[in-house]
Amino acid sequence: MKVALILVTVGVSAAIAQQRQSDPALIAPRFDLSLGYNNIRANAPPGGCDCFDMNGGYVSAGFHVKNWLSIAGEFTGGHANNISLLGQNLTLMTFMVGPRVARNGHRLVPFGQVLFGGAHGSNSYFPTSTSSTSSASSWALSSGGGLDVNLTHRFAIRALEVQYLRTALPNGTNDAQNHFMIGAGLVIKFGGRYAPPPPAPIVAQRSNELSFTCSTNVANIDQGQVLEIIGNTMTEPDKLDVNYSWSSSGGTVQGSGRRVTINTTGIAPGDYRVTGHASLVSSPSTTAECEAAFRVNQPIPTVAATAPSQSDNADDKIFHENVQDALFDYDKYEIRPDAQIAIDHAAQYLKAHPEIRVLIGGYSDERGSAEYNLALGEKRANAARKALIADGIDADRLQIISYGKEAQVCTAENETCWQQNRRAAFSLHR
Incomplete structure (x- = not known):
C-alpha cells in the first residue's frame, strides 16, 4: 500500500510540474487503450495474511481531458486454485473508474490514479453469518500508479503498474480483503492527439503617438486680408481622431478644426506667429504643438472704385501677354515642361517690372469634390509661386489663392475643356 501511495504522489507531482511539453511528438492522444498481464497477491480468509497469488490480466482505457489529466477505466480478472484448507478456488474480477494524472510529453511517463467501482468473486466459498454462496459482489477501491515507456506517439510499453486494491467480499468475519496488484502490458494510443491551444501571441502595447x-x-x-492656416497631423496608430485649438499673436482666429483663418483687420504691420495645439480624442494627454510665422504688410491705399481706365486695360493686356497661365495634368500639381517655359518667360517680364505684384489663382476641372479641388488648386498655385521664386522673383511680390472648381473658364465635358480649367492663373495684384 505504501508503494502505491508513493507512485500516486510522484505521478501527480510530475504531471502538474510538466504541463509544458518538451516533445510535441509525444503529446498524449485523445484516447489510449492498455492490455496486459497482472498478478494479484491476495488474502481471502479472515485474519492474518494467508495470502495467495492470482494470475490474470487487465484492460484499461483513458480519455484525456487535458494533456496531463485523463478519466481512466480499468477491468481486471484473475484466478487462483486451492486458496485455503477448504480447497476452494477463486475467480476475481474488478471494474473501476477514476482520475489518472501523467507526465506526458516525454519518453518516460510516470502516472498515478485512484479508481473506484465494483468487484465480483465466483467459483469459491463466501460465508456469511447466516449462509454461504459460491459468488458474491462488493465495492472496490484501488490507488497506485506506474510507468509507461513511449515507443512512438501511437505505441508505448506499460513497464510497470502497481496498485493497492481493497474489496469487501463476505468472509464470515470482517468482510475485508487487501490485495497488492502488479502488472505490465502494451499501450495503444489513438484518436486525435490532445493539443492544448497555443498561447496567445504577446503583442507589445504601443503607446499613442502624435506629430x-x-x-x-x-x-x-496685406493688412485687412485673411490668412489661411493649415494643420497636418500624423498619428500612431493611424487615423486617430484629433482635437485642434489655435491662438495667434495678432489678428482674430476664425473657424475650427485643422483649417482656420486669421483676420488681420486692424492689426499693425509687423511679424506675427500663430500657434496650433493638437490632442488625441482617445488620449487627451497625448498632445503636440506647431507654429507658423507670417508678416502683415502696410496696407495699400485704397481709392474710390472707378471704371477701369484705358491705361489699366492696356496694362492687363500687356501683363497677360507676358505672364501666361501654367497648365497641369489631371489630379497633379507638378510643373510640366510647357508650364515651366511659361513661368520662365513670366519671370523675365516680372524682373523687368519690379513694381508689379502678382496674385496666383489655383484652379481645377469639375471632377471631384469641392473640398478636394480647393486643396488641389492651392497646391497648383503654390507650385507656380515656388517656380517663380526659383527664377528669382521676390516672394513678397507673390500671393496665392485657390478657387478649386468654383470658377471655370470652360464648361464643356471633354478633355480639351478640362485642360483649360486645370491651371495656375496669374493676375495683377493692385
Missing part, C-alpha cells in the same frame, strides 16, 4: 505641423498659404499678407 503636428502647420503652415500658412502665404508668408506675407
Whole structure:
C-alpha cells in the first residue's frame, strides 16, 4: 500500500510540474487503450495474511481531458486454485473508474490514479453469518500508479503498474480483503492527439503617438486680408481622431478644426506667429504643438472704385501677354515642361517690372469634390509661386489663392475643356 501511495504522489507531482511539453511528438492522444498481464497477491480468509497469488490480466482505457489529466477505466480478472484448507478456488474480477494524472510529453511517463467501482468473486466459498454462496459482489477501491515507456506517439510499453486494491467480499468475519496488484502490458494510443491551444501571441502595447505641423498659404499678407492656416497631423496608430485649438499673436482666429483663418483687420504691420495645439480624442494627454510665422504688410491705399481706365486695360493686356497661365495634368500639381517655359518667360517680364505684384489663382476641372479641388488648386498655385521664386522673383511680390472648381473658364465635358480649367492663373495684384 505504501508503494502505491508513493507512485500516486510522484505521478501527480510530475504531471502538474510538466504541463509544458518538451516533445510535441509525444503529446498524449485523445484516447489510449492498455492490455496486459497482472498478478494479484491476495488474502481471502479472515485474519492474518494467508495470502495467495492470482494470475490474470487487465484492460484499461483513458480519455484525456487535458494533456496531463485523463478519466481512466480499468477491468481486471484473475484466478487462483486451492486458496485455503477448504480447497476452494477463486475467480476475481474488478471494474473501476477514476482520475489518472501523467507526465506526458516525454519518453518516460510516470502516472498515478485512484479508481473506484465494483468487484465480483465466483467459483469459491463466501460465508456469511447466516449462509454461504459460491459468488458474491462488493465495492472496490484501488490507488497506485506506474510507468509507461513511449515507443512512438501511437505505441508505448506499460513497464510497470502497481496498485493497492481493497474489496469487501463476505468472509464470515470482517468482510475485508487487501490485495497488492502488479502488472505490465502494451499501450495503444489513438484518436486525435490532445493539443492544448497555443498561447496567445504577446503583442507589445504601443503607446499613442502624435506629430503636428502647420503652415500658412502665404508668408506675407496685406493688412485687412485673411490668412489661411493649415494643420497636418500624423498619428500612431493611424487615423486617430484629433482635437485642434489655435491662438495667434495678432489678428482674430476664425473657424475650427485643422483649417482656420486669421483676420488681420486692424492689426499693425509687423511679424506675427500663430500657434496650433493638437490632442488625441482617445488620449487627451497625448498632445503636440506647431507654429507658423507670417508678416502683415502696410496696407495699400485704397481709392474710390472707378471704371477701369484705358491705361489699366492696356496694362492687363500687356501683363497677360507676358505672364501666361501654367497648365497641369489631371489630379497633379507638378510643373510640366510647357508650364515651366511659361513661368520662365513670366519671370523675365516680372524682373523687368519690379513694381508689379502678382496674385496666383489655383484652379481645377469639375471632377471631384469641392473640398478636394480647393486643396488641389492651392497646391497648383503654390507650385507656380515656388517656380517663380526659383527664377528669382521676390516672394513678397507673390500671393496665392485657390478657387478649386468654383470658377471655370470652360464648361464643356471633354478633355480639351478640362485642360483649360486645370491651371495656375496669374493676375495683377493692385
